[in-house]
Amino acid sequence: MIVAGSLREAAPHVLDLSRAAAWPLLAEPTSGLRLPGALAAPTVLLADERFTSAHTPDVILQLGAAPTSRAGLALVAAAERLMIVDPDDLVADPHRRAESRMVVGADPLAASVAGRLEPRDTTTWHRAWLDADRAARRVVDELLDGWDEPSEGRVARDLSAALPSDATLVVGASMPIRDLDLFMAPREGLRVLGNRGASGIDGFVSTILGVSAAGGPTVGLLGDLTLLHDVGSLLWSARRGFDAVLVVPNNGGGTIFSFLPQRELPELEELFTTPHGIDLGAVCAAAGAGHERVEHSSDLVPAVKRAVGAGGVRLVEVAVDAELNRRRHAELAATVASALRG
Numbered sequence: 001m002i003v004a005g006s007l008r009e010a011a012p013h014v015l016d017l018s019r020a021a022a023w024p025l026l027a028e029p030t031s032g033l034r035l036p037g038a039l040a041a042p043t044v045l046l047a048d049e050r051f052t053s054a055h056t057p058d059v060i061l062q063l064g065a066a067p068t069s070r071a072g073l074a075l076v077a078a079a080e081r082l083m084i085v086d087p088d089d090l091v092a093d094p095h096r097r098a099e100s101r102m103v104v105g106a107d108p109l110a111a112s113v114a115g116r117l118e119p120r121d122t123t124t125w126h127r128a129w130l131d132a133d134r135a136a137r138r139v140v141d142e143l144l145d146g147w148d149e150p151s152e153g154r155v156a157r158d159l160s161a162a163l164p165s166d167a168t169l170v171v172g173a174s175m176p177i178r179d180l181d182l183f184m185a186p187r188e189g190l191r192v193l194g195n196r197g198a199s200g201i202d203g204f205v206s207t208i209l210g211v212s213a214a215g216g217p218t219v220g221l222l223g224d225l226t227l228l229h230d231v232g233s234l235l236w237s238a239r240r241g242f243d244a245v246l247v248v249p250n251n252g253g254g255t256i257f258s259f260l261p262q263r264e265l266p267e268l269e270e271l272f273t274t275p276h277g278i279d280l281g282a283v284c285a286a287a288g289a290g291h292e293r294v295e296h297s298s299d300l301v302p303a304v305k306r307a308v309g310a311g312g313v314r315l316v317e318v319a320v321d322a323e324l325n326r327r328r329h330a331e332l333a334a335t336v337a338s339a340l341r342g
């Protein structure tokens, strides 16, 4: 199996290698390889422990950074043999399991190996991954299509599908990068950037503005606390000629913690979620930035298109009910599990 984490350089020959070897390609959006030919719902599939434990790969070729998701990390840790191609010298091997770590370009390596392989027929194991992936993608899309109240998963899926081919999607830490990894469908032409590093939420509005300064439609996907942590950049930038759209699912604080063990603590809200109660529309008005609030899933894409077309710095705030969002993650996992058993 090929597992592609964050990569700085495009590596399209990895698709040739995946095809020639009949190894499934699990690609995170920031690898630039969530393209047609890669698995369509890999992280949803990985989260299904019964499936992955019955289909653990013998060998994983990991390209770039270690997986973002816990399930991805667990898969890499469970494979019998792990080889890492780490062109950017990123944090690629947190479990210190790799039998080899090659600091070489992923694309030239993939091109050279794919060119030497006798193309293999698909195997039963490979087909099982492809079939399960197709089933998982279908379930995800059917469920998301039926959810009218905005949920972060649907925001991630719809935004990544709708942006034009010259656009860059800059994705923030916490849930946005995870939701994109779970729900983005393979597509051509969208550049996806993140600045995860040590997963800080700081300075992220500046990152979006920096990317936008390089030209092309630039859309950020970031949490409400991530926005507020760097709100100075919003206040500073809106009257200075930048063109950037910030899509902010506003779930009232740091909701990632309600998916983590902290959710059991009595201090969850005070110390972790830290709801802020700040009116984001009023912040935008103070900054001179555009603002639109989206209350229904189907209104997101038209609102983002209006904002990109209008130019300037604009916020598209998406009203998200955090508790409903958490229940929907659980519903999705249960529905995928039953589809895979069915």
Ligand SMILES: Cc1ncc(C[n+]2csc(CCOP(=O)(O)OP(=O)(O)O)c2C)c(N)n1
Pocket (backbone or CB within 6 Å): 173, 174, 175, 176, 199, 200, 201, 202, 222, 223, 224, 225, 226, 227, 251, 253, 254, 255, 256, 257
């Ligand atoms: C600079 C910095 N401070 C604190 C944290 C710890 N932290 C991780 S996620 C998170 C909450 C982020 O909330 P939000 O941006 O609203 O995203 P959500 O969790 O709702 O997706 C915090 C405070 C961090 N990653 N970086």
